[in-house]
Amino acid sequence: xxTFIYSATxxxxxxxxxxxGDMQWLRNYMDGEPDxxxxxxxxxxxxxxxxxxxxxxxxxNAGDPEREGxxxxxxxxxxxxxxxxxxTASPPDFTxxxxxxxxxxxxxxxxxxxxxxxxxGADIARQCLEVGVLDEVLLSTVPIFLGGGTPVLxxxxxxxxxxxxxxxxxxxxxxxxxxxx
Numbered sequence: 001x002x003t004f005i006y007s008a009t010x011x012x013x014x015x016x017x018x019x020x021g022d023m024q025w026l027r028n029y030m031d032g033e034p035d036x037x038x039x040x041x042x043x044x045x046x047x048x049x050x051x052x053x054x055x056x057x058x059x060x061n062a063g064d065p066e067r068e069g070x071x072x073x074x075x076x077x078x079x080x081x082x083x084x085x086x087x088t089a090s091p092p093d094f095t096x097x098x099x100x101x102x103x104x105x106x107x108x109x110x111x112x113x114x115x116x117x118x119x120x121g122a123d124i125a126r127q128c129l130e131v132g133v134l135d136e137v138l139l140s141t142v143p144i145f146l147g148g149g150t151p152v153l154x155x156x157x158x159x160x161x162x163x164x165x166x167x168x169x170x171x172x173x174x175x176x177x178x179x180x181x
Contacts, residue, residue: 006125007138017150046115051124052083078110140174
C-alpha cells in the first residue's frame with residue numbers, strides 16, 4: 001500500500017514558511033548534521049505531491065545548483081502538482097492535476113504500490129488529512145520564532161490524533177508520527 005507522508009521543518013511557534021512564503025530563515029539550520037529520521041525517509045520517497053503555492057514557492061537553496069530543489073537537490077523522480085490556476089508551461093517531470101482525487105491517484109500510480117508519496121505544503125497536507133489519505137507526519141522543530149507566515153496546519157475540519165513512532169534529538173527536535181485512523 002502506498003504511504004503518504006507529510007514532512008516539514010517548523011519554527012518554535014509553528015510556522016513552516018515566514019511571511020510571504022519566505023523560506024530563507026531555514027538556511028541557518030541546514031548546514032548541521034543531517035537528521036537521521038529525514039535521512040531514513042528520503043530514499044523511501046518515490047513521488048512528490050505538492051500544491052501550487054509550494055510549486056511556485058521559495059527554495060532556501062535557490063541559486064545553488066548542487067542543493068536547489070527538493071531534499072536539498074537530492075530528489076529525482078515524479079512530481080505531481082495540484083493547482084486550480086493554469087500554468088503557462090508544464091515543466092518536464094511534473095504532472096499537473098486539478099482536483100485532489102486526480103492528484104492523489106496520480107501520486108499513488110507514480111509512487112507504486114509499495115512506494116512513498118512525500119506531501120509538500122501545508123494546504124495539500126490538510127486536504128490529504130481530511131480525506132483520510134495522509135498516513136504519517138515527520139515534523140522537525142528548530143529554535144526560532146517567525147511571528148507569522150504559513151502554519152504547519154490550519155483550517156482543518158476537526159482534530160486528528162497522532163501516534164508517536166520515533167523521535168531523534170539533533171540540532172532540531174524531530175518526531176515521526178502515524179496518523180490514527
